[in-house]
Amino acid sequence: MTSEESKRGGAANSNGSFGKAERVGKEVASHPPSLDDSLVGDLRAFLIDEDHLHTYDDLTKVNPVTPTTVLKCLQARYHAQVFYTHAGCTLVALNPFQPIPDLYSLDVMREYHNAPQPQESKPHIFIVAEEAYRNVQGQLEPVNQSLVVSGESGAGKTWTSRCLMKYYATSQDTVDHIEKRVLDSNPIMEAFGNACTLRNHNSSRFGKYIQLQLDRSQFLVGASVQTYLLEKTRVACQPANERNFHIFYQMMTGASGEQRKEWKMSHGQRFNWLPKAAKTLEEDCFQETVEAMSHLGINSEKQAEIFRILAGILQLGNIHFDAPLNESEPCTLEGQSKEYLQGAAGLLCVPAVELQACLAVRTLMAGKQSILKPCSRSECGVRRDCLAKVLYAHLFEWLTMFINNSICADNSTWCNFIGLLDVYGFECFQMNNLEQLCINYANEKLQQHFVAHYLRAQQEEYVLEGLEWSFVRYQDNQSCLDLIEGNPTGVFPLLNEECRLNRASDAGKFRVRLEKELSGRGNISWDKFSKEPHFTVAHYAGRVSYQIEGMMEKNKDPVPPEIIALLQGSGNPLLCQVFGDQEAENSATRGLSKVVTVVAKFKNSLESLMKILHSTTPHYTRCIKPNPDCKPLTFHKKEVIMQLEACGIVETIHISAAGFPIRIPFSGFIQRYGLISGSSQIKQLVHNLEAGDNDLLRSAVEAIVSTALGRRSIGPMFRVESESCASLVHCGKTKAFLTQRKALLLELLEDQRKGILVQKAFSIQCCWRRHQRRRRRARRRAATLLQAAVRSWLVRRAVRRWQEAALVIQTAWRRWRVLVNAFAEAELDDAQDFTEDQTLPDLNPLVRERGSVQISSLPGPVSLRGWPMGLALASAPTVSLSLKATGFQKTVSMLASLNLPSASRVEYKVETNQHQHGVASVRAQPRGSVKLHYQRSPLLYADMLPDLKRDGVTGFNQILLEKTL
Numbered sequence: 001m002t003s004e005e006s007k008r009g010g011a012a013n014s015n016g017s018f019g020k021a022e023r024v025g026k027e028v029a030s031h032p033p034s035l036d037d038s039l040v041g042d043l044r045a046f047l048i049d050e051d052h053l054h055t056y057d058d059l060t061k062v063n064p065v066t067p068t069t070v071l072k073c074l075q076a077r078y079h080a081q082v083f084y085t086h087a088g089c090t091l092v093a094l095n096p097f098q099p100i101p102d103l104y105s106l107d108v109m110r111e112y113h114n115a116p117q118p119q120e121s122k123p124h125i126f127i128v129a130e131e132a133y134r135n136v137q138g139q140l141e142p143v144n145q146s147l148v149v150s151g152e153s154g155a156g157k158t159w160t161s162r163c164l165m166k167y168y169a170t171s172q173d174t175v176d177h178i179e180k181r182v183l184d185s186n187p188i189m190e191a192f193g194n195a196c197t198l199r200n201h202n203s204s205r206f207g208k209y210i211q212l213q214l215d216r217s218q219f220l221v222g223a224s225v226q227t228y229l230l231e232k233t234r235v236a237c238q239p240a241n242e243r244n245f246h247i248f249y250q251m252m253t254g255a256s257g258e259q260r261k262e263w264k265m266s267h268g269q270r271f272n273w274l275p276k277a278a279k280t281l282e283e284d285c286f287q288e289t290v291e292a293m294s295h296l297g298i299n300s301e302k303q304a305e306i307f308r309i310l311a312g313i314l315q316l317g318n319i320h321f322d323a324p325l326n327e328s329e330p331c332t333l334e335g336q337s338k339e340y341l342q343g344a345a346g347l348l349c350v351p352a353v354e355l356q357a358c359l360a361v362r363t364l365m366a367g368k369q370s371i372l373k374p375c376s377r378s379e380c381g382v383r384r385d386c387l388a389k390v391l392y393a394h395l396f397e398w399l400t401m402f403i404n405n406s407i408c409a410d411n412s413t414w415c416n417f418i419g420l421l422d423v424y425g426f427e428c429f430q431m432n433n434l435e436q437l438c439i440n441y442a443n444e445k446l447q448q449h450f451v452a453h454y455l456r457a458q459q460e461e462y463v464l465e466g467l468e469w470s471f472v473r474y475q476d477n478q479s480c481l482d483l484i485e486g487n488p489t490g491v492f493p494l495l496n497e498e499c500r501l502n503r504a505s506d507a508g509k510f511r512v513r514l515e516k517e518l519s520g521r522g523n524i525s526w527d528k529f530s531k532e533p534h535f536t537v538a539h540y541a542g543r544v545s546y547q548i549e550g551m552m553e554k555n556k557d558p559v560p561p562e563i564i565a566l567l568q569g570s571g572n573p574l575l576c577q578v579f580g581d582q583e584a585e586n587s588a589t590r591g592l593s594k595v596v597t598v599v600a601k602f603k604n605s606l607e608s609l610m611k612i613l614h615s616t617t618p619h620y621t622r623c624i625k626p627n628p629d630c631k632p633l634t635f636h637k638k639e640v641i642m643q644l645e646a647c648g649i650v651e652t653i654h655i656s657a658a659g660f661p662i663r664i665p666f667s668g669f670i671q672r673y674g675l676i677s678g679s680s681q682i683k684q685l686v687h688n689l690e691a692g693d694n695d696l697l698r699s700a701v702e703a704i705v706s707t708a709l710g711r712r713s714i715g716p717m718f719r720v721e722s723e724s725c726a727s728l729v730h731c732g733k734t735k736a737f738l739t740q741r742k743a744l745l746l747e748l749l750e751d752q753r754k755g756i757l758v759q760k761a762f763s764i765q766c767c768w769r770r771h772q773r774r775r776r777r778a779r780r781r782a783a784t785l786l787q788a789a790v791r792s793w794l795v796r797r798a799v800r801r802w803q804e805a806a807l808v809i810q811t812a813w814r815r816w817r818v819l820v821n822a823f824a825e826a827e828l829d830d831a832q833d834f835t836e837d838q839t840l841p842d843l844n845p846l847v848r849e850r851g852s853v854q855i856s857s858l859p860g861p862v863s864l865r866g867w868p869m870g871l872a873l874a875s876a877p878t879v880s881l882s883l884k885a886t887g888f889q890k891t892v893s894m895l896a897s898l899n900l901p902s903a904s905r906v907e908y909k910v911e912t913n914q915h916q917h918g919v920a921s922v923r924a925q926p927r928g929s930v931k932l933h934y935q936r937s938p939l940l941y942a943d944m945l946p947d948l949k950r951d952g953v954t955g956f957n958q959i960l961l962e963k964t965l
């Protein structure tokens with residue numbers, strides 16, 4: 001809406017000439033005061049807290065809720081660069097008209113995605129996205145979600161939709177990169193469907209509904225796009241100071257030299273259908289569009305076909321017909337137009353002659369005979385425009401279909417969806433025609449859905465449920481919708497009827513018809529003095545005057561059959577594909593009653609959209625354009641207030657603040673929160689809800705709430721002891737209604753439910769772990785038993801072997817002992833003769849002969865009795881002397897055999913340096929030493945161990961005895 005038009009709309013709004021206000025029951029909210037009144041009254045109370053206005057996250061918290069206070073709050077937030085604010089169930093998004101750093105960054109997305117309670121975070125479009133996503137995860141009916149983004153042109157709907165898509169696409173990373181393809185559909189759709197208008201340099205000239213398809217794990221697996229009412233007239237006729245679709249300018253700026261040549265688009269070439277070509281916008285990014293096309297699977301061949309068609313359209317725009325001298329002759333082409341016709345025919349791959357004939361000559365059917373009738377100059381122009389429009393519209397349709405084929409998931413792979421509706425805002429120009437009527441009709445439908453969903457349904461339900469409730473007045477636009485679509489006497493049915501009559505359209509007559517049929521309606525009026533036939537409709541957002549001239553033609557949207565036939569024969573494969581299955585029918589021959597009109601088609605597609613919306617959980621985002629000039633950070637109060645009133649924000653705030661925004665059927669409530677109550681009765685009820693009557697269910701709900709409040713953890717809002725259950729939850733006949741503090745109560749219930757579920761899960765885990773532990777223990781015991789059995793078997797086997805080995809050793813040992821004893825006895829018999837009664841120093845010469853003993857400085861007499869070593873070893877004497885023996889036992893035995901004098905404090909250390917071969921020396925020190933010199937023992941086996949090799953060295957060479965004190 002332009003500011004002037006907005007003013008008109010606003011004036012109508014304030015004088016109450018449209019939007020019949022309905023009063024239901026007791027009305028407490030007075031008519032919203034005018035802006036000036038509010039400034040005196042309401043605002044004054046507010047001024048006290050003016051410094052903190054920008055801190056209000058939710059407009060329902062503003063007190064009192066009036067358009068003025070709401071406006072003040074929004075303005076304060078806008079100046080504080082806070083662009084999102086809740087308004088009860090709706091999110092208000094103010095357009096900053098400049099990029100805000102870090103407002104939509106990946107980190108911010110992650111923050112909202114990971115927030116335990118996103119509602120508690122700062123208002124943001126990502127909250128809406130996350131809430132919808134979590135609703136799908138929670139599988140609460142209705143599981144599918146719709147995000148409805150509305151607002152006037154330039155308010156930021158497309159931007160918001162893009163943010164929402166990015167949010168869903170970024171929060172995952174799938175293998176086949178479907179999210180990238182879904183996002184890539186945006187630049188293509190925008191290049192072909194957006195244009196620079198006076199109100200928005202990137203205005204969507206079509207409506208779109210994108211369905212993001214989610215699988216069981218809530219992963220984005222695909223998407224589908226449904227488009228509505230492309231403004232195809234823009235191809236051939238651009239409003240003053242506005243541009244054609246972006247794609248044409250992208251081609252003009254981005255084409256390579258070769259492409260320019262092929263597309264007949266040389267530098268400086270002027271095209272009638274490309275106004276303002278010198279102005280370059282950031283949207284004119286040809287390369288991005290081409291890349292997105294390639295990424296979506298449109299190969300270079302197809303791209304070439306597409307761009308040739310577009311170039312052909314531009315050539316068509318430069319063709320002008322001259323009136324013929326003779327009326328019976330077709331219109332002619334002047335010099336340059338001939339070239340353009342040749343160019344267009346070449347690019348569209350059709351014969352130039354046929355193209356010219358198709359534009360200048362009409363074929364009439366008279367029975368089975370066809371008659372050729374030359375068209376007038378203006379008719380030629382209309383046919384040329386029609387050809388361009390039909391080409392562009394079919395191309396756009398084909399692109400949408402191609403995108404859908406590329407990004408749509410198989411039906412079996414997805415089970416839920418989040419729908420994203422971005423429709424053109426309410427439109428009101430100086431001259432409004434059928435397109436504006438359709439667009440405004442769509443906006444009325446959406447407004448009605450909003451009203452039905454939040455306002456009327458809410459209030460009607462309170463009555464049905466028997467709640468005590470003071471009603472808030474709201475604007476109901478049903479009467480306006482009845483005026484437009486009502487059957488049989490609505491504007492649309494009358495228009496369709498007129499189009500199906502086989503007669504030339506007459507705007508004046510149609511106006512009279514409308515007046516006759518609809519004069520009793522409150523939402524339509526006529527300016528009797530206006531020369532132009534028109535009618536004025538009082539829409540919910542303002543009054544719009546529609547001119548009737550041309551409306552019927554636009555509604556019929558006839559395409560001459562010659563044009564279809566011409567395109568079917570085109571050498572461009574894409575054109576053949578697009579128009580191949582199109583019937584080149586002549587409506588004149590088949591009867592006009594079968595013609596499907598534009599409004600009929602539009603109404604049907606809108607009805608199916610509304611069906612989808614009604615079956616989903618809606619989330620509303622109202623985009624607000626803070627100033628009509630798209631200036632950054634500029635806030636025009638009047639513009640904003642009109643938009644707020646037009647979209648019913650003020651009423652929404654009233655109802656949301658004072659009403660019961662959450663309604664849960666008793667059965668659903670008990671099923672979800674029944675586990676909070678420990679009562680066995682409620683537990684039984686949970687399993688058998690059908691058995692309980694409403695009274696029983698109601699008392700169960702109350703019991704659950706009081707249990708929840710009883711065990712609540714003390715939070716700031718629940719400290720008030722007097723706060724009764726009744727003030728937080730209101731039970732109607734079949735449903736529980738939660739008040740404004742629902743968020744807290746609901747949060748409390750959800751927290752407790754979650755806590756109990758966690759407890760239960762913990763118990764299950766404990767049981768499972770215990771079970772696992774027991775199993776592990778049993779396994780371990782079994783393993784130990786097995787190991788023990790194996791070990792004992794191994795030990796028994798080893799012991800048996802040892803015993804056998806010991807037996808062998810014992811036998812060998814005994815045999816050896818017997819042998820040694822025998823030798824010893826034999827030797828003893830020999831030695832007895834020279835050892836008896838010998839004292840030192842006079843040693844027996846035999847001893848000298850066999851060995852020598854030298855004793856010096858010994859204190860006292862030393863009696864030394866030399867025993868044969870073999871005998872000593874054999875008898876294994878016990879050493880009573882405190883000897884620290886090192887070496888072999890035989891060394892010790894030898895000492896014992898020497899029978900050295902015993903003294904308690906005398907220590908002898910025996911050292912041997914030839915352990916392998918026997919004691920070498922024994923020496924007593926320090927005060928005396930005994931030196932024994934033995935000759936090699938006569939005993940052959942005296943120092944032999946059973947294991948020693950027989951050929952080893954035997955006997956003693958030298959013995960030294962060291963004595964230490």
Ligand SMILES: Nc1ncnc2c1ncn2[C@@H]1O[C@H](COP(=O)(O)OP(=O)(O)OP(=O)(O)O)[C@@H](O)[C@H]1O
Nearest residue numbers: 097098099153154155156157158159200203204425
């Ligand atoms: N959140 C935002 N941050 C920064 N700029 C924004 C934001 N929202 C919108 N804009 C700016 O406002 C312009 C208009 O927004 P957008 O195209 O989304 O409007 P629209 O409501 O879709 O309009 P139309 O109905 O004409 O398509 C954008 O091109 C962008 O420059």
